Amino acid sequence: MKPMAPISFQLNGQTIQAQAGETILDAALRHHIHIPHVCHSPNLTPAGNCRACVVEVDGERALTASCCRLVEHGMVVHSNHGRALTAQRLVMELLDTDQGQVGQRFPVRPQHAVDTSHPAFTLDLNACIQCTRCIRACRDEQVNDVLGMGWRGAHAQVVFDQNDPVSQSTCVGCGECVQVCPTGALKNRSEANQPDIQAHTVSSVCPYCGVGCQVELHVSNNQVLEVTGKAGPANQGRLCIKGRYGFDYIHHPQRLTTPLIRKSQAPKHAHPLLPAERWMDEFRPATWDEALQLAADRLTAIKRRQGAQSLAGFGSAKCTNEEAYLFQKLVRTGFGSNNVDHCTRLCHASSVSALLEGVGSGAVSNPVRDVAQAEVILVIGANPSVNHPVGASWIKNAVKQGATLIVADPRRTDLARHARHVLQFKPDTDVLLLNAMLHVIVQENLVDHTFIADRVEGFDELAAHVNAYSPERVAPLCGIPADLVRTVARTYARAKSSMILWGMGISQHVHGTDNARCLIALAMITGQIGRPGTGLHPLRGQNNVQGASDAGLIPMMYPDYQRVDHPDARAKFETLWNTRLDPKPGLTVVEVMQACLQGQVQGMYIVGENPAMSDPDVQHARDALAALDCLIVQDIFLTETASLADIVLPATAFYEKTGTVTNTDRLVQMGRKAVDPPGEAKPDWWIIQALAQRMGLPWRYPHEAAVFDEMRHAMHSLENITWDQLEQQGSQVYPCNAAHPLGQSVVFTDQFPTATGKARLVPAHFNHAGELPDADYPFVLITGRQLEHWHTGSMTRRSAVLDELEPQPYACLNPEDLRMLDVAVGQRIEILSRRGQVQLPVRADAGNPRGTVFIPFCYHEAAANVLTNPQLDPVGKIPEFKFCAIAVHKFPG
Secondary structure (H helix, E strand, O other): OOOOOOEEEEEOOEEEEEOOOOEHHHHHHHOOOOOOOOOOOOOOOOOOOOOOOEEEEOOOOOOEEOOOOEOOOOOEEEOOOHHHHHHHHHHHHHHHHHOOOOOOOOOOOOOOOOEOOOOOEEEOHHHOOOOOHHHHHHHHHOOOOOEEEEOOHHHOEEEEOOOOOHHHOOOOOOOHHHHHOOOOOEEEHHHHHOOOOOOEEEEEEOOOOOOOOEEEEEEEOOEEEEEEEOOOOOOOOOOOHHHHHOOHHHHOOOOOOOOEEEOOOOOOOOOOOOOHHHHHHHEEEOOHHHHHHHHHHHHHHHHHHHOHHHEEEEOOOOOOHHHHHHHHHHHHHHHOOOOEEOHHHHOOHHHHHHHHHHHOOOOOOOOHHHHHHOOEEEEEOOOHHHHOHHHHHHHHHHHHOOOEEEEEOOOOOHHHHHOOEEEOOOOOOHHHHHHHHHHHHHHOOOOOHHHHHHHEEOHHHHHHHHOOOOHHHHHHHHOOOHHHHHHHHHHHHHOOOEEEEEOHHHHOOOOHHHHHHHHHHHHHHOOOOOOOOOEEEEOOOOOOHHHHHHOOOEOOEEHHHEEOOOHHHHHHHHHHHOOOOOOOOOOOHHHHHHHHHOOOOOEEEEEOOOHHHHOOOHHHHHHHHHOOOEEEEEEOOOOOOHHHOOEEEEEOOHHHOOEEEEOOOOEEEEEOOOOOOOOOOEOHHHHHHHHHHHOOOOOOOOOHHHHHHHHHHHOHHHOOOOHHHHHHHOEEEOOOOOOOOOOOOOOOOOOOOOOOOOEEOOOOOOOOOOOOOOOOOOEEEEEEOOOOOOOOOOOHHHOHHHHHHOOOOOEEEOHHHHHHHOOOOOOEEEEEOOOOEEEEEEEEOOOOOOOEEEEEOOOHHHOHHHOOEEEEOOOOOOEEOOOEEEEEEEOOO
């Protein structure tokens, strides 16, 4: 489309150019012409209610708010004299009066008590000028719909819900209202407690989920005081509660500050049910030289005695790309095996397996923000309002603009209130539901025949397979009425653009790969891929799980998903790394634990992972770690895993180092060091290199940029991205090449990166979960994350705001199940599986289907993964976290 010509108009006697659709205020600000304004904010819908920005337009009787008035060709505007200036001054005088300024000619409003009930921020209505920025941020940006205007006339005021105290409202604590407030009526507690401190800012990336929000860190005296959102590609200034308030863990007194070595007689506890600091007295401090040399000597001795396969390493998706790359290189070239894995095995391994098999790439096809161009959005097996809140805000924005949202999940989540269609299917029946949708699309000829003929293989086999999955046959099994299945299938297929986003509710099953195969088939047979607003997007869990996977933290893949058993790939990396490489794929996370118990793996190096909390059947994992001859753990806290280590190496937190990370959109972003680490803590890349050197590897990386440069030679995805480029512009999406120098956010536009250039359809057969409810264990356990806490809680439970909001473990049950069990809200219950038991208080959640229990897995006091089933998806080798059989009893006393 040809761009529209600029619009010429006069402002204060100066002729300036405006863009089509631009307001007078926007044009003025772009040309650095000052017009007073208060209620205006660049990301918010203009309201024009403060009237501070009024201007006079020649030929018009009334003044107009420049933040709302669009520019017209030839208009003559005055903001700095006459009626406009008089009105502006009067408005500012009235606003001063609202702020309680004495000596004005207008009466001061009645005073309000300051609401200090929320741990993150305060509400002082005495400072409020009713500009409604906060309301628009809550309603229009985040779409949480908590804030509004209450009462009328002189009594009008901003209210949370029905004028509730902030802490008792439905506020999710994202702080967007605080960030846009111009007067301090809403103020972070950190700002209120330190009002006069002068801070400088450092740009970085949020260390939590895969959305990859860019942030501004406000730093003074080597302390991060607060965090605000930056206008990055993924977030445009938005943040969630973790990104905004979950930063102070880096200053927690329990940070590791010196290397630790287990005392010679200290036993390893395989049952760490209390905080890991309970075992700090079982270690002695050591120098870096002593700890690193001891680690190298013990690993080398095990390798010499038992062979390369006796060593393994777990990397981390919370480290940088450079650190992930060095870690897998150390395992492959120093340890001599491919026994390297990380948390992708526990979150999206099955999604990646299906995507590599089907479309030749494990990355997303379209960025999250592409939902703005989607006519239909299908979110399945995901709870983005909790796990990816800023991503969820883009989905909610799209719905407000007219998109049709379909939410499919066994639990009725917050996002369901925005959905046109909600498919609350029975747990374990994903494949049935999705095959029934495929059946409708095939039988009703809603397929894109041209797309299939040009770009898809295997359609006939798929069509024959789904013929048996009619909605009428499937409905009693999955719990969704046949008519609704048909409606949703037609809606998805007929739309001009349909996009699928999914989470670990799809992937964390023994049939996770089959679930993803069905989603791939939905997109392929309808041609809903390769265009804006279409495609497949598995929402990545941790801030760098995409980058860590790209960098090769996978036992069967070198960097860029080049298989270790492929001779050409192996030859490439043998040349690059000047070594001989093992052609045998390594062991995955759960397989390593089994090998530890069997004595096959005797030495492990774990960086930033906490399998003693995150693995399924976690007691089994703890026993395995305790059985090792040598366990080296590198982390920022003495986690449950570190408490079992022989050597503990203190690392830096994310805001204490520089490096790149890759978000769920394939966006490579620069994270920058903002503060110095505590004590003797070192960056992960420095420690990995120091250990490699002591194991005889000739590594000489002077800084992170040198590692990234080697990665560019190893990885086709990064070859056209430079460190200097990232330092200057902050981010770059891949792939980028001569045809797409700014990067290609939407991929698969012409062909797929498969051998034939076509996508491959793989029929998915229905198989039950690895463990079904029975008379002894009649309930189903579903685990997951919660809004306030992250992963195993090692960071967020050491954040003051987040821990105050959610300090204790809990289980959620349907109210009907609570009545059946004769259990009141807040009472303790005991939950048992075939692997263990936990006790914890209960909450009522009508969104939980009957017969299910939901438990967040971040609480060591009641570790949900004591219960979960370690049975694996046969393809993705991912454990079945989202389904196991349990019994529930009222806790005695």
